[in-house]
Amino acid sequence: MVLTQTIPVLDLQDFCGSDRPCRSRFVRELGVALEEIGFFAIVNHGVDPGLIQTAYQVAQTFFELPEAVKRQYEKPELHGQRGFTSFGREHAKDHPFPDLKEFWHVGREVLPEHPLGDRPLPNLSPVEVPQFHPVMTRLYLQLEACAVELLKACALYLEEPEHLISAMVQDGNTVLRIIHYPPIPAGVHPASLRSAPHEDINLITLLCEATTEGLEVLQRDGTWLPIAALPGQIIVDSGDMLQQLTNGRLKSTTHRVTNPVDSRERRFSMPFFVHPRSEVDLTPLPQCITYTGGQKFPSITAGAYLQQRLHEIGLAV
Known part of the structure; x- marks a missing residue:
């Protein structure tokens, strides 16, 4: 069976060309x-x-390590923002059952002399998989370059200066999440999903082609639309911060990852969550307020917004 994509497909070279x-x-x-x-x-x-x-290959190598080894890289003081987060720790906002996944977060790498006000959290590197950190760091940089171009296009669509939104993510809190959805354990609650219905916190997310299907988006008529994992495609979605900044003009859409028919099937995915710097003001843009007919979202900084949401999903206390 030949899979076709169910959402619009865009060619980035149409934007980057002359x-x-x-x-x-x-x-x-x-x-x-x-x-x-x-x-x-x-x-x-x-x-x-x-x-x-x-x-994906080095990710599989890491996640197949013994549980005790993986937990050496789970640091409570980092609130799940770097290194390993164990199976079942995260849950969707307002969902009582944990997601059926484990993951690793890679953040920004900066030199000691870099003039940042707040130093990024330190990245961890699993010594058992020497390739892991250098490979993920290269992927981080390539995904970030793509994200910057997409945010320029967003700004132009809103009739704002081209670099308005992309400048917000320069030296921002962007993270690459490497997710392992293991075979479904026996005895889990029937309401538990690999990833329960949720919206992303950040501005936009770039999702590298997952190893199997399972991603679905909630349509306005209340039905779930499967999104294919096709070679050569990166899935992009807008998050709550972009919805906030645009006063609801650009939507943060509910999505989920369903459980497989074959409970022994495993899945890997790599979402790249594009975040602004903590001090960035997410007060809705004036033109968006005018377009949507009055301010619908409060003023808040990106840092305060992120901490609030990390608490809601169980990664921060």
């Missing part, structure tokens, strides 16, 4: 997708497909 009509069409299609669905797929994104596959 053809102005293609660039304008890309901006319009991206904006409409985020207004109407909150999701689209991107091709010719500049992220090395070989690097993605290598990342």
Whole structure:
């Protein structure tokens, strides 16, 4: 069976090239997708497909280590924002049952002399898998370069200066999450899912092609739409911070990862959560307030917003 994509598919080279009509069409299609669905797929994104596959290979090597070894990299003081987070620790906002997953977070790498006000949390590196950290760091940088171009297009769609939103994520709190959904354990609650219905916290998320299907998006008619994991495509969705910044014009759409029919099937995925710097003001943009007919979201900084949501999903106390 040949899978086809169920959401709009955009070509990033239409935006990065010199053809102005293609660039304008890309901006319009991206904006409409985020207004109407909150999701689209991107091709010719500049992220090395070989690097993605290598990342999945080293991820599998890590997650197959003994539990006691993996837990050495779970540091409570980092609130799940770096290193390992064990199976069942995270839950969706307002969902009583934990997600059926374990994951690892990679953050920004900076030199000691970098002029940042707040130093990023330290990254951890599993010594048992020497390739892990260098491979994930390269992937982080390639995904970030793609994200910057997408945020430029977002700003242009909103008729704002091109670099308005992309400047917010420079030296920001962006994280790469490497997720392992192991075989479904016996005896889990029937309401437990690999990832319960939720919205992402951040501005946008770039999701490298997962190793199996399972991602679904909630449509406005209340039905769930499966999104295919196709080679060469990165899935992009808008998060709560972008919805906040645009006063609800661009949607943060509920999505989930369902359990497989074969309970022994495992799944890997790598979402790249694009965050602003902590001090960035997420007060809705004036033009978006005018467009949507009055301010619908409060003023808040990105740092305060993130801490509030980490508490809600069980990663911070």
